[in-house]
Amino acid sequence: MTTATAQPVDASVFDLSPAELYSRYRKNLCKVPGLNMTLDISRMPFGKSFFRVMEPAMQHAYAEMEKLESGAIANPDENRMVGHYWLRAPGLAPEPDLTKAIHDTVEDIKAFVDAVHTKAVKPATAAKFTDVLSIGIGGSALGPQFLADALGGIKRKDKIKVHFIDNTDTDGIRRTLDGLGAKMKSTLVLVISKSGGTPEPRNGMIEAKAAFEAKGLDFAKHAVAITGDGSQLDGVAKGEGWLKIFPMWDWVGGRTSVMATVGLVPLALQGIKIDDFLAGAQKMDEITRKTFTKKNPAALLALMWHLATNGKGEKDMVMLPYKDRLLLLSRYLQQLVMESLGKEYDLDGNPVYQGIAVYGNKGSTDQHAYVQQLREGVNNFFATFIVGLQDTTTPGKNVIEVEDGVTAGDYLSGFFQGTRTALFENGRGSMTITCDKIDAKTVGALIALYERAVGFYATLVNINAYHQPGVEAGKKAAATVLEVQAKAVAALTATPQNPVQIAEAIGDADAVETIDLTLAHLAANKRIGKKGAGYLAN
Numbered sequence: 001m002t003t004a005t006a007q008p009v010d011a012s013v014f015d016l017s018p019a020e021l022y023s024r025y026r027k028n029l030c031k032v033p034g035l036n037m038t039l040d041i042s043r044m045p046f047g048k049s050f051f052r053v054m055e056p057a058m059q060h061a062y063a064e065m066e067k068l069e070s071g072a073i074a075n076p077d078e079n080r081m082v083g084h085y086w087l088r089a090p091g092l093a094p095e096p097d098l099t100k101a102i103h104d105t106v107e108d109i110k111a112f113v114d115a116v117h118t119k120a121v122k123p124a125t126a127a128k129f130t131d132v133l134s135i136g137i138g139g140s141a142l143g144p145q146f147l148a149d150a151l152g153g154i155k156r157k158d159k160i161k162v163h164f165i166d167n168t169d170t171d172g173i174r175r176t177l178d179g180l181g182a183k184m185k186s187t188l189v190l191v192i193s194k195s196g197g198t199p200e201p202r203n204g205m206i207e208a209k210a211a212f213e214a215k216g217l218d219f220a221k222h223a224v225a226i227t228g229d230g231s232q233l234d235g236v237a238k239g240e241g242w243l244k245i246f247p248m249w250d251w252v253g254g255r256t257s258v259m260a261t262v263g264l265v266p267l268a269l270q271g272i273k274i275d276d277f278l279a280g281a282q283k284m285d286e287i288t289r290k291t292f293t294k295k296n297p298a299a300l301l302a303l304m305w306h307l308a309t310n311g312k313g314e315k316d317m318v319m320l321p322y323k324d325r326l327l328l329l330s331r332y333l334q335q336l337v338m339e340s341l342g343k344e345y346d347l348d349g350n351p352v353y354q355g356i357a358v359y360g361n362k363g364s365t366d367q368h369a370y371v372q373q374l375r376e377g378v379n380n381f382f383a384t385f386i387v388g389l390q391d392t393t394t395p396g397k398n399v400i401e402v403e404d405g406v407t408a409g410d411y412l413s414g415f416f417q418g419t420r421t422a423l424f425e426n427g428r429g430s431m432t433i434t435c436d437k438i439d440a441k442t443v444g445a446l447i448a449l450y451e452r453a454v455g456f457y458a459t460l461v462n463i464n465a466y467h468q469p470g471v472e473a474g475k476k477a478a479a480t481v482l483e484v485q486a487k488a489v490a491a492l493t494a495t496p497q498n499p500v501q502i503a504e505a506i507g508d509a510d511a512v513e514t515i516d517l518t519l520a521h522l523a524a525n526k527r528i529g530k531k532g533a534g535y536l537a538n
């Protein structure tokens, strides 16, 4: 296996004249046919030889991607195929059974959603389902949240409003449940967990079930599971006779599951055309499968990341969409990029500490927050602007001028261009993705673009983008804390003891800090007393 050699940036790019920059812009603008999108890399400091030198590594990345799409075990640690590209082109799946399963599942989603919208499936005590409560975390929440926000209310009201529980924060859970209020009786609950054993959605589900039961509602008649066959959640849903169970497949990773049942079910319930969303991704895949680098936007993104970060994640990726609808894109990409690329070891077992940190919000809001540092402070990032040319979902209608001949959208466009220029003038590189409009097709295309860029980049730096061993470590540590909690509570006596004494009592001196922190939490929640009831805070 090889790692691409990082190429130096060419700082002289930052000194080009406006005319030279315009020529560089025209020369390097990557047009994405059929999607009304462009990627501008002209403001990144690549030198004359960059693409020529990187081409062999890029060709290797194309070849590895082709193997992955053909069904190779691209996730060697977990011995799994990586099949998210098949979700929008089922015919490409390596086995006919998989093609059929993808196809049938999409049809099943449409049939179920149609039954909900036409009230053939309805709650026992309300005329129809008006709201959806989606419970999941990580890839089982970020995609649905991004889609709901980005695509909600385009041209007309959503058929169903989607709410989310994406944590095990009791206050957060109850706030969402309280927000549903009387609408709980017309709320459909999606419990989404690929593994079906993740504690956060399990806890959200138990809290939601209690809230439904407190209102006299039969939770099972409101509940739908989206999970792997045979998982713990699958068992609960089958055992309790839930309304429906949709499958999740082990060859789709959590962070790339937005085009599987995880993303499609809530999106379709909201009333968005899932075919448009999938078509956008399929089109982007067709384009980014081609091996002519200058016309492949995913390859260009991956190469620019490599240039900017010295192939080692030395700079952060700042996402600056100038569109409110794309606010959650940076959160979505945070998982896609950081869980995929943030790896200790490369594929040969060498420690490499790879990754690219991602953050962002939206412009021009950011201009009044952290753009000051981006322009003048530590130069540890590269920016990606995302622009939607259409100011509204109904261009030409209801145009309001805030000044003579100037709209609010003109200001947004001006602020984007101004920030791009201001950063560049101070030696800070950026890329710009321009889309005609933000709709289901565009959002599908954007997601597919970044999925493939992440895959390409992983090959450039020789890592497995499809596992997440670090997350498992945190999960195991959390489980240990709960074991210590149980032992510590059992060891409490009428005579107050401090954490050191409790640690001695349970025969685990190393657990003293865990005991201190855990019992403080229990005491704050009035689940154990302090002095006089067994626990003496330090």
Ligand SMILES: O=P(O)(O)OC[C@H]1O[C@](O)(CO)[C@@H](O)[C@@H]1O
Pocket (backbone or CB within 6 Å): 137, 138, 139, 140, 192, 193, 194, 195, 196, 197, 198, 201, 253, 254, 255, 339, 468, 471
């Ligand atoms: O859908 P699940 O299995 O509950 O997992 C949720 C998330 O947890 C992770 O496995 C680790 O954080 C993610 O990759 C995944 O998206």
